[in-house]
Amino acid sequence: KIARRTEVNKARRSRVRTFVRKVEEAIASGDKAAAQEALKAAQPELMRAVTRGVMHKNTSSRKVSRLSKRVGAMA
Numbered sequence: 071k072i073a074r075r076t077e078v079n080k081a082r083r084s085r086v087r088t089f090v091r092k093v094e095e096a097i098a099s100g101d102k103a104a105a106q107e108a109l110k111a112a113q114p115e116l117m118r119a120v121t122r123g124v125m126h127k128n129t130s131s132r133k134v135s136r137l138s139k140r141v142g143a144m145a
Contacts, residue, residue, distance in 0.1 A: 082124045089115045093137050102144045109141050 089112035096105035113134055119125040 079122075079124050082119055082122055086112075086115055086119045086125070090133065090137065093141070097140050097144065100144070102141070105141045105144060109137055112137065 089108070093105060093108040093112050096108045116125070116130040116134055120127050120130045
């Protein structure tokens with residue numbers, strides 16, 4: 071049971087990281103429109119990780135906040 075849970079959680083965490091990485095790559099490339107789209111896709115994914123118990127609520131909120139701040143700061 072624990073091994074199965076671990077596998078599922080690992081997959082979910084990996085999925086979240088992928089979405090976050092897409093936002094960071096868009097920010098690095100300087101494409102604000104792409105960054106906003108990627109952020110819009112990443113937000114529900116981060117919150118879903120919270121409801122599934124993979125991440126703490128504050129952790130997820132902090133990540134969303136920091137990413138949106140970086141996207142907003144783009145010229």
